[in-house]
Amino acid sequence: MDSDLAEAVDSLRGIFEKRKIPCTFAKAPTELVETLKKQLRLPPRFRSFLLGANPVKVETVTPVERVRLIPAEELAKAQQLVVQGEGGKPPSDWKASWIVIGESSLLGDPYFLDVSKPDPEGDCMVFTAMSGQDRWVPTLAASSFAQFLRILSIAMETAGGFGDAIMDDEDEDSFREALAPKVKVIDTAALRAGHWT
Numbered sequence: 001m002d003s004d005l006a007e008a009v010d011s012l013r014g015i016f017e018k019r020k021i022p023c024t025f026a027k028a029p030t031e032l033v034e035t036l037k038k039q040l041r042l043p044p045r046f047r048s049f050l051l052g053a054n055p056v057k058v059e060t061v062t063p064v065e066r067v068r069l070i071p072a073e074e075l076a077k078a079q080q081l082v083v084q085g086e087g088g089k090p091p092s093d094w095k096a097s098w099i100v101i102g103e104s105s106l107l108g109d110p111y112f113l114d115v116s117k118p119d120p121e122g123d124c125m126v127f128t129a130m131s132g133q134d135r136w137v138p139t140l141a142a143s144s145f146a147q148f149l150r151i152l153s154i155a156m157e158t159a160g161g162f163g164d165a166i167m168d169d170e171d172e173d174s175f176r177e178a179l180a181p182k183v184k185v186i187d188t189a190a191l192r193a194g195h196w197t
Helices: 002-019 030-040 044-053 072-084 145-162 169-186 188-193
Strands: 024-026 054-059 067-069 096-105 110-114 126-128 139-142
Touching: 002 044, 002 145, 030 044, 030 072, 044 054, 044 145, 072 096, 072 110, 096 126, 126 145, 126 169, 139 145, 145 169, 169 188
Parallel strands: none
Antiparallel strands: 024 054, 054 067, 067 096, 096 110, 110 126, 126 139
């Protein structure tokens, strides 16, 4: 893992520990990652993540979202579940370059890399889209996978100040308002896209 990605992973691990929420990262088997590379066209930085910090049991917890990162062992199946769509029919607008890497445990929406345009570090933008709609309309969640991990970390850190009580709409708005300036520091484009706010 390069230092930028390692720092993002360490930050995420640290906030799970700080909030005393269990999580498990491991090392994915090299053979499995090589198979996934061929099968799904996984970009280099995401492969590096799986080899060094496979998210075996990693689900972020905030008042407005729970993001479960999908471990290497489930990635192939996760693609099939989305691509098959409702009633086994593939949605015509799902692109072959979209690789599901996480999901909203609250809403069932996928988080996915767009591997069609990797950056010089071999990283890709992360998008999300509402499931159960007639069409997939992607919204930028992060300008890179490393930025995505940083945003998840800062969202978890911000959520720590809100306690564990059931939240109403006003509390959710307060959380989003508290999160927005922190996302702006990490990834201005993601803030503008509006997913986190």
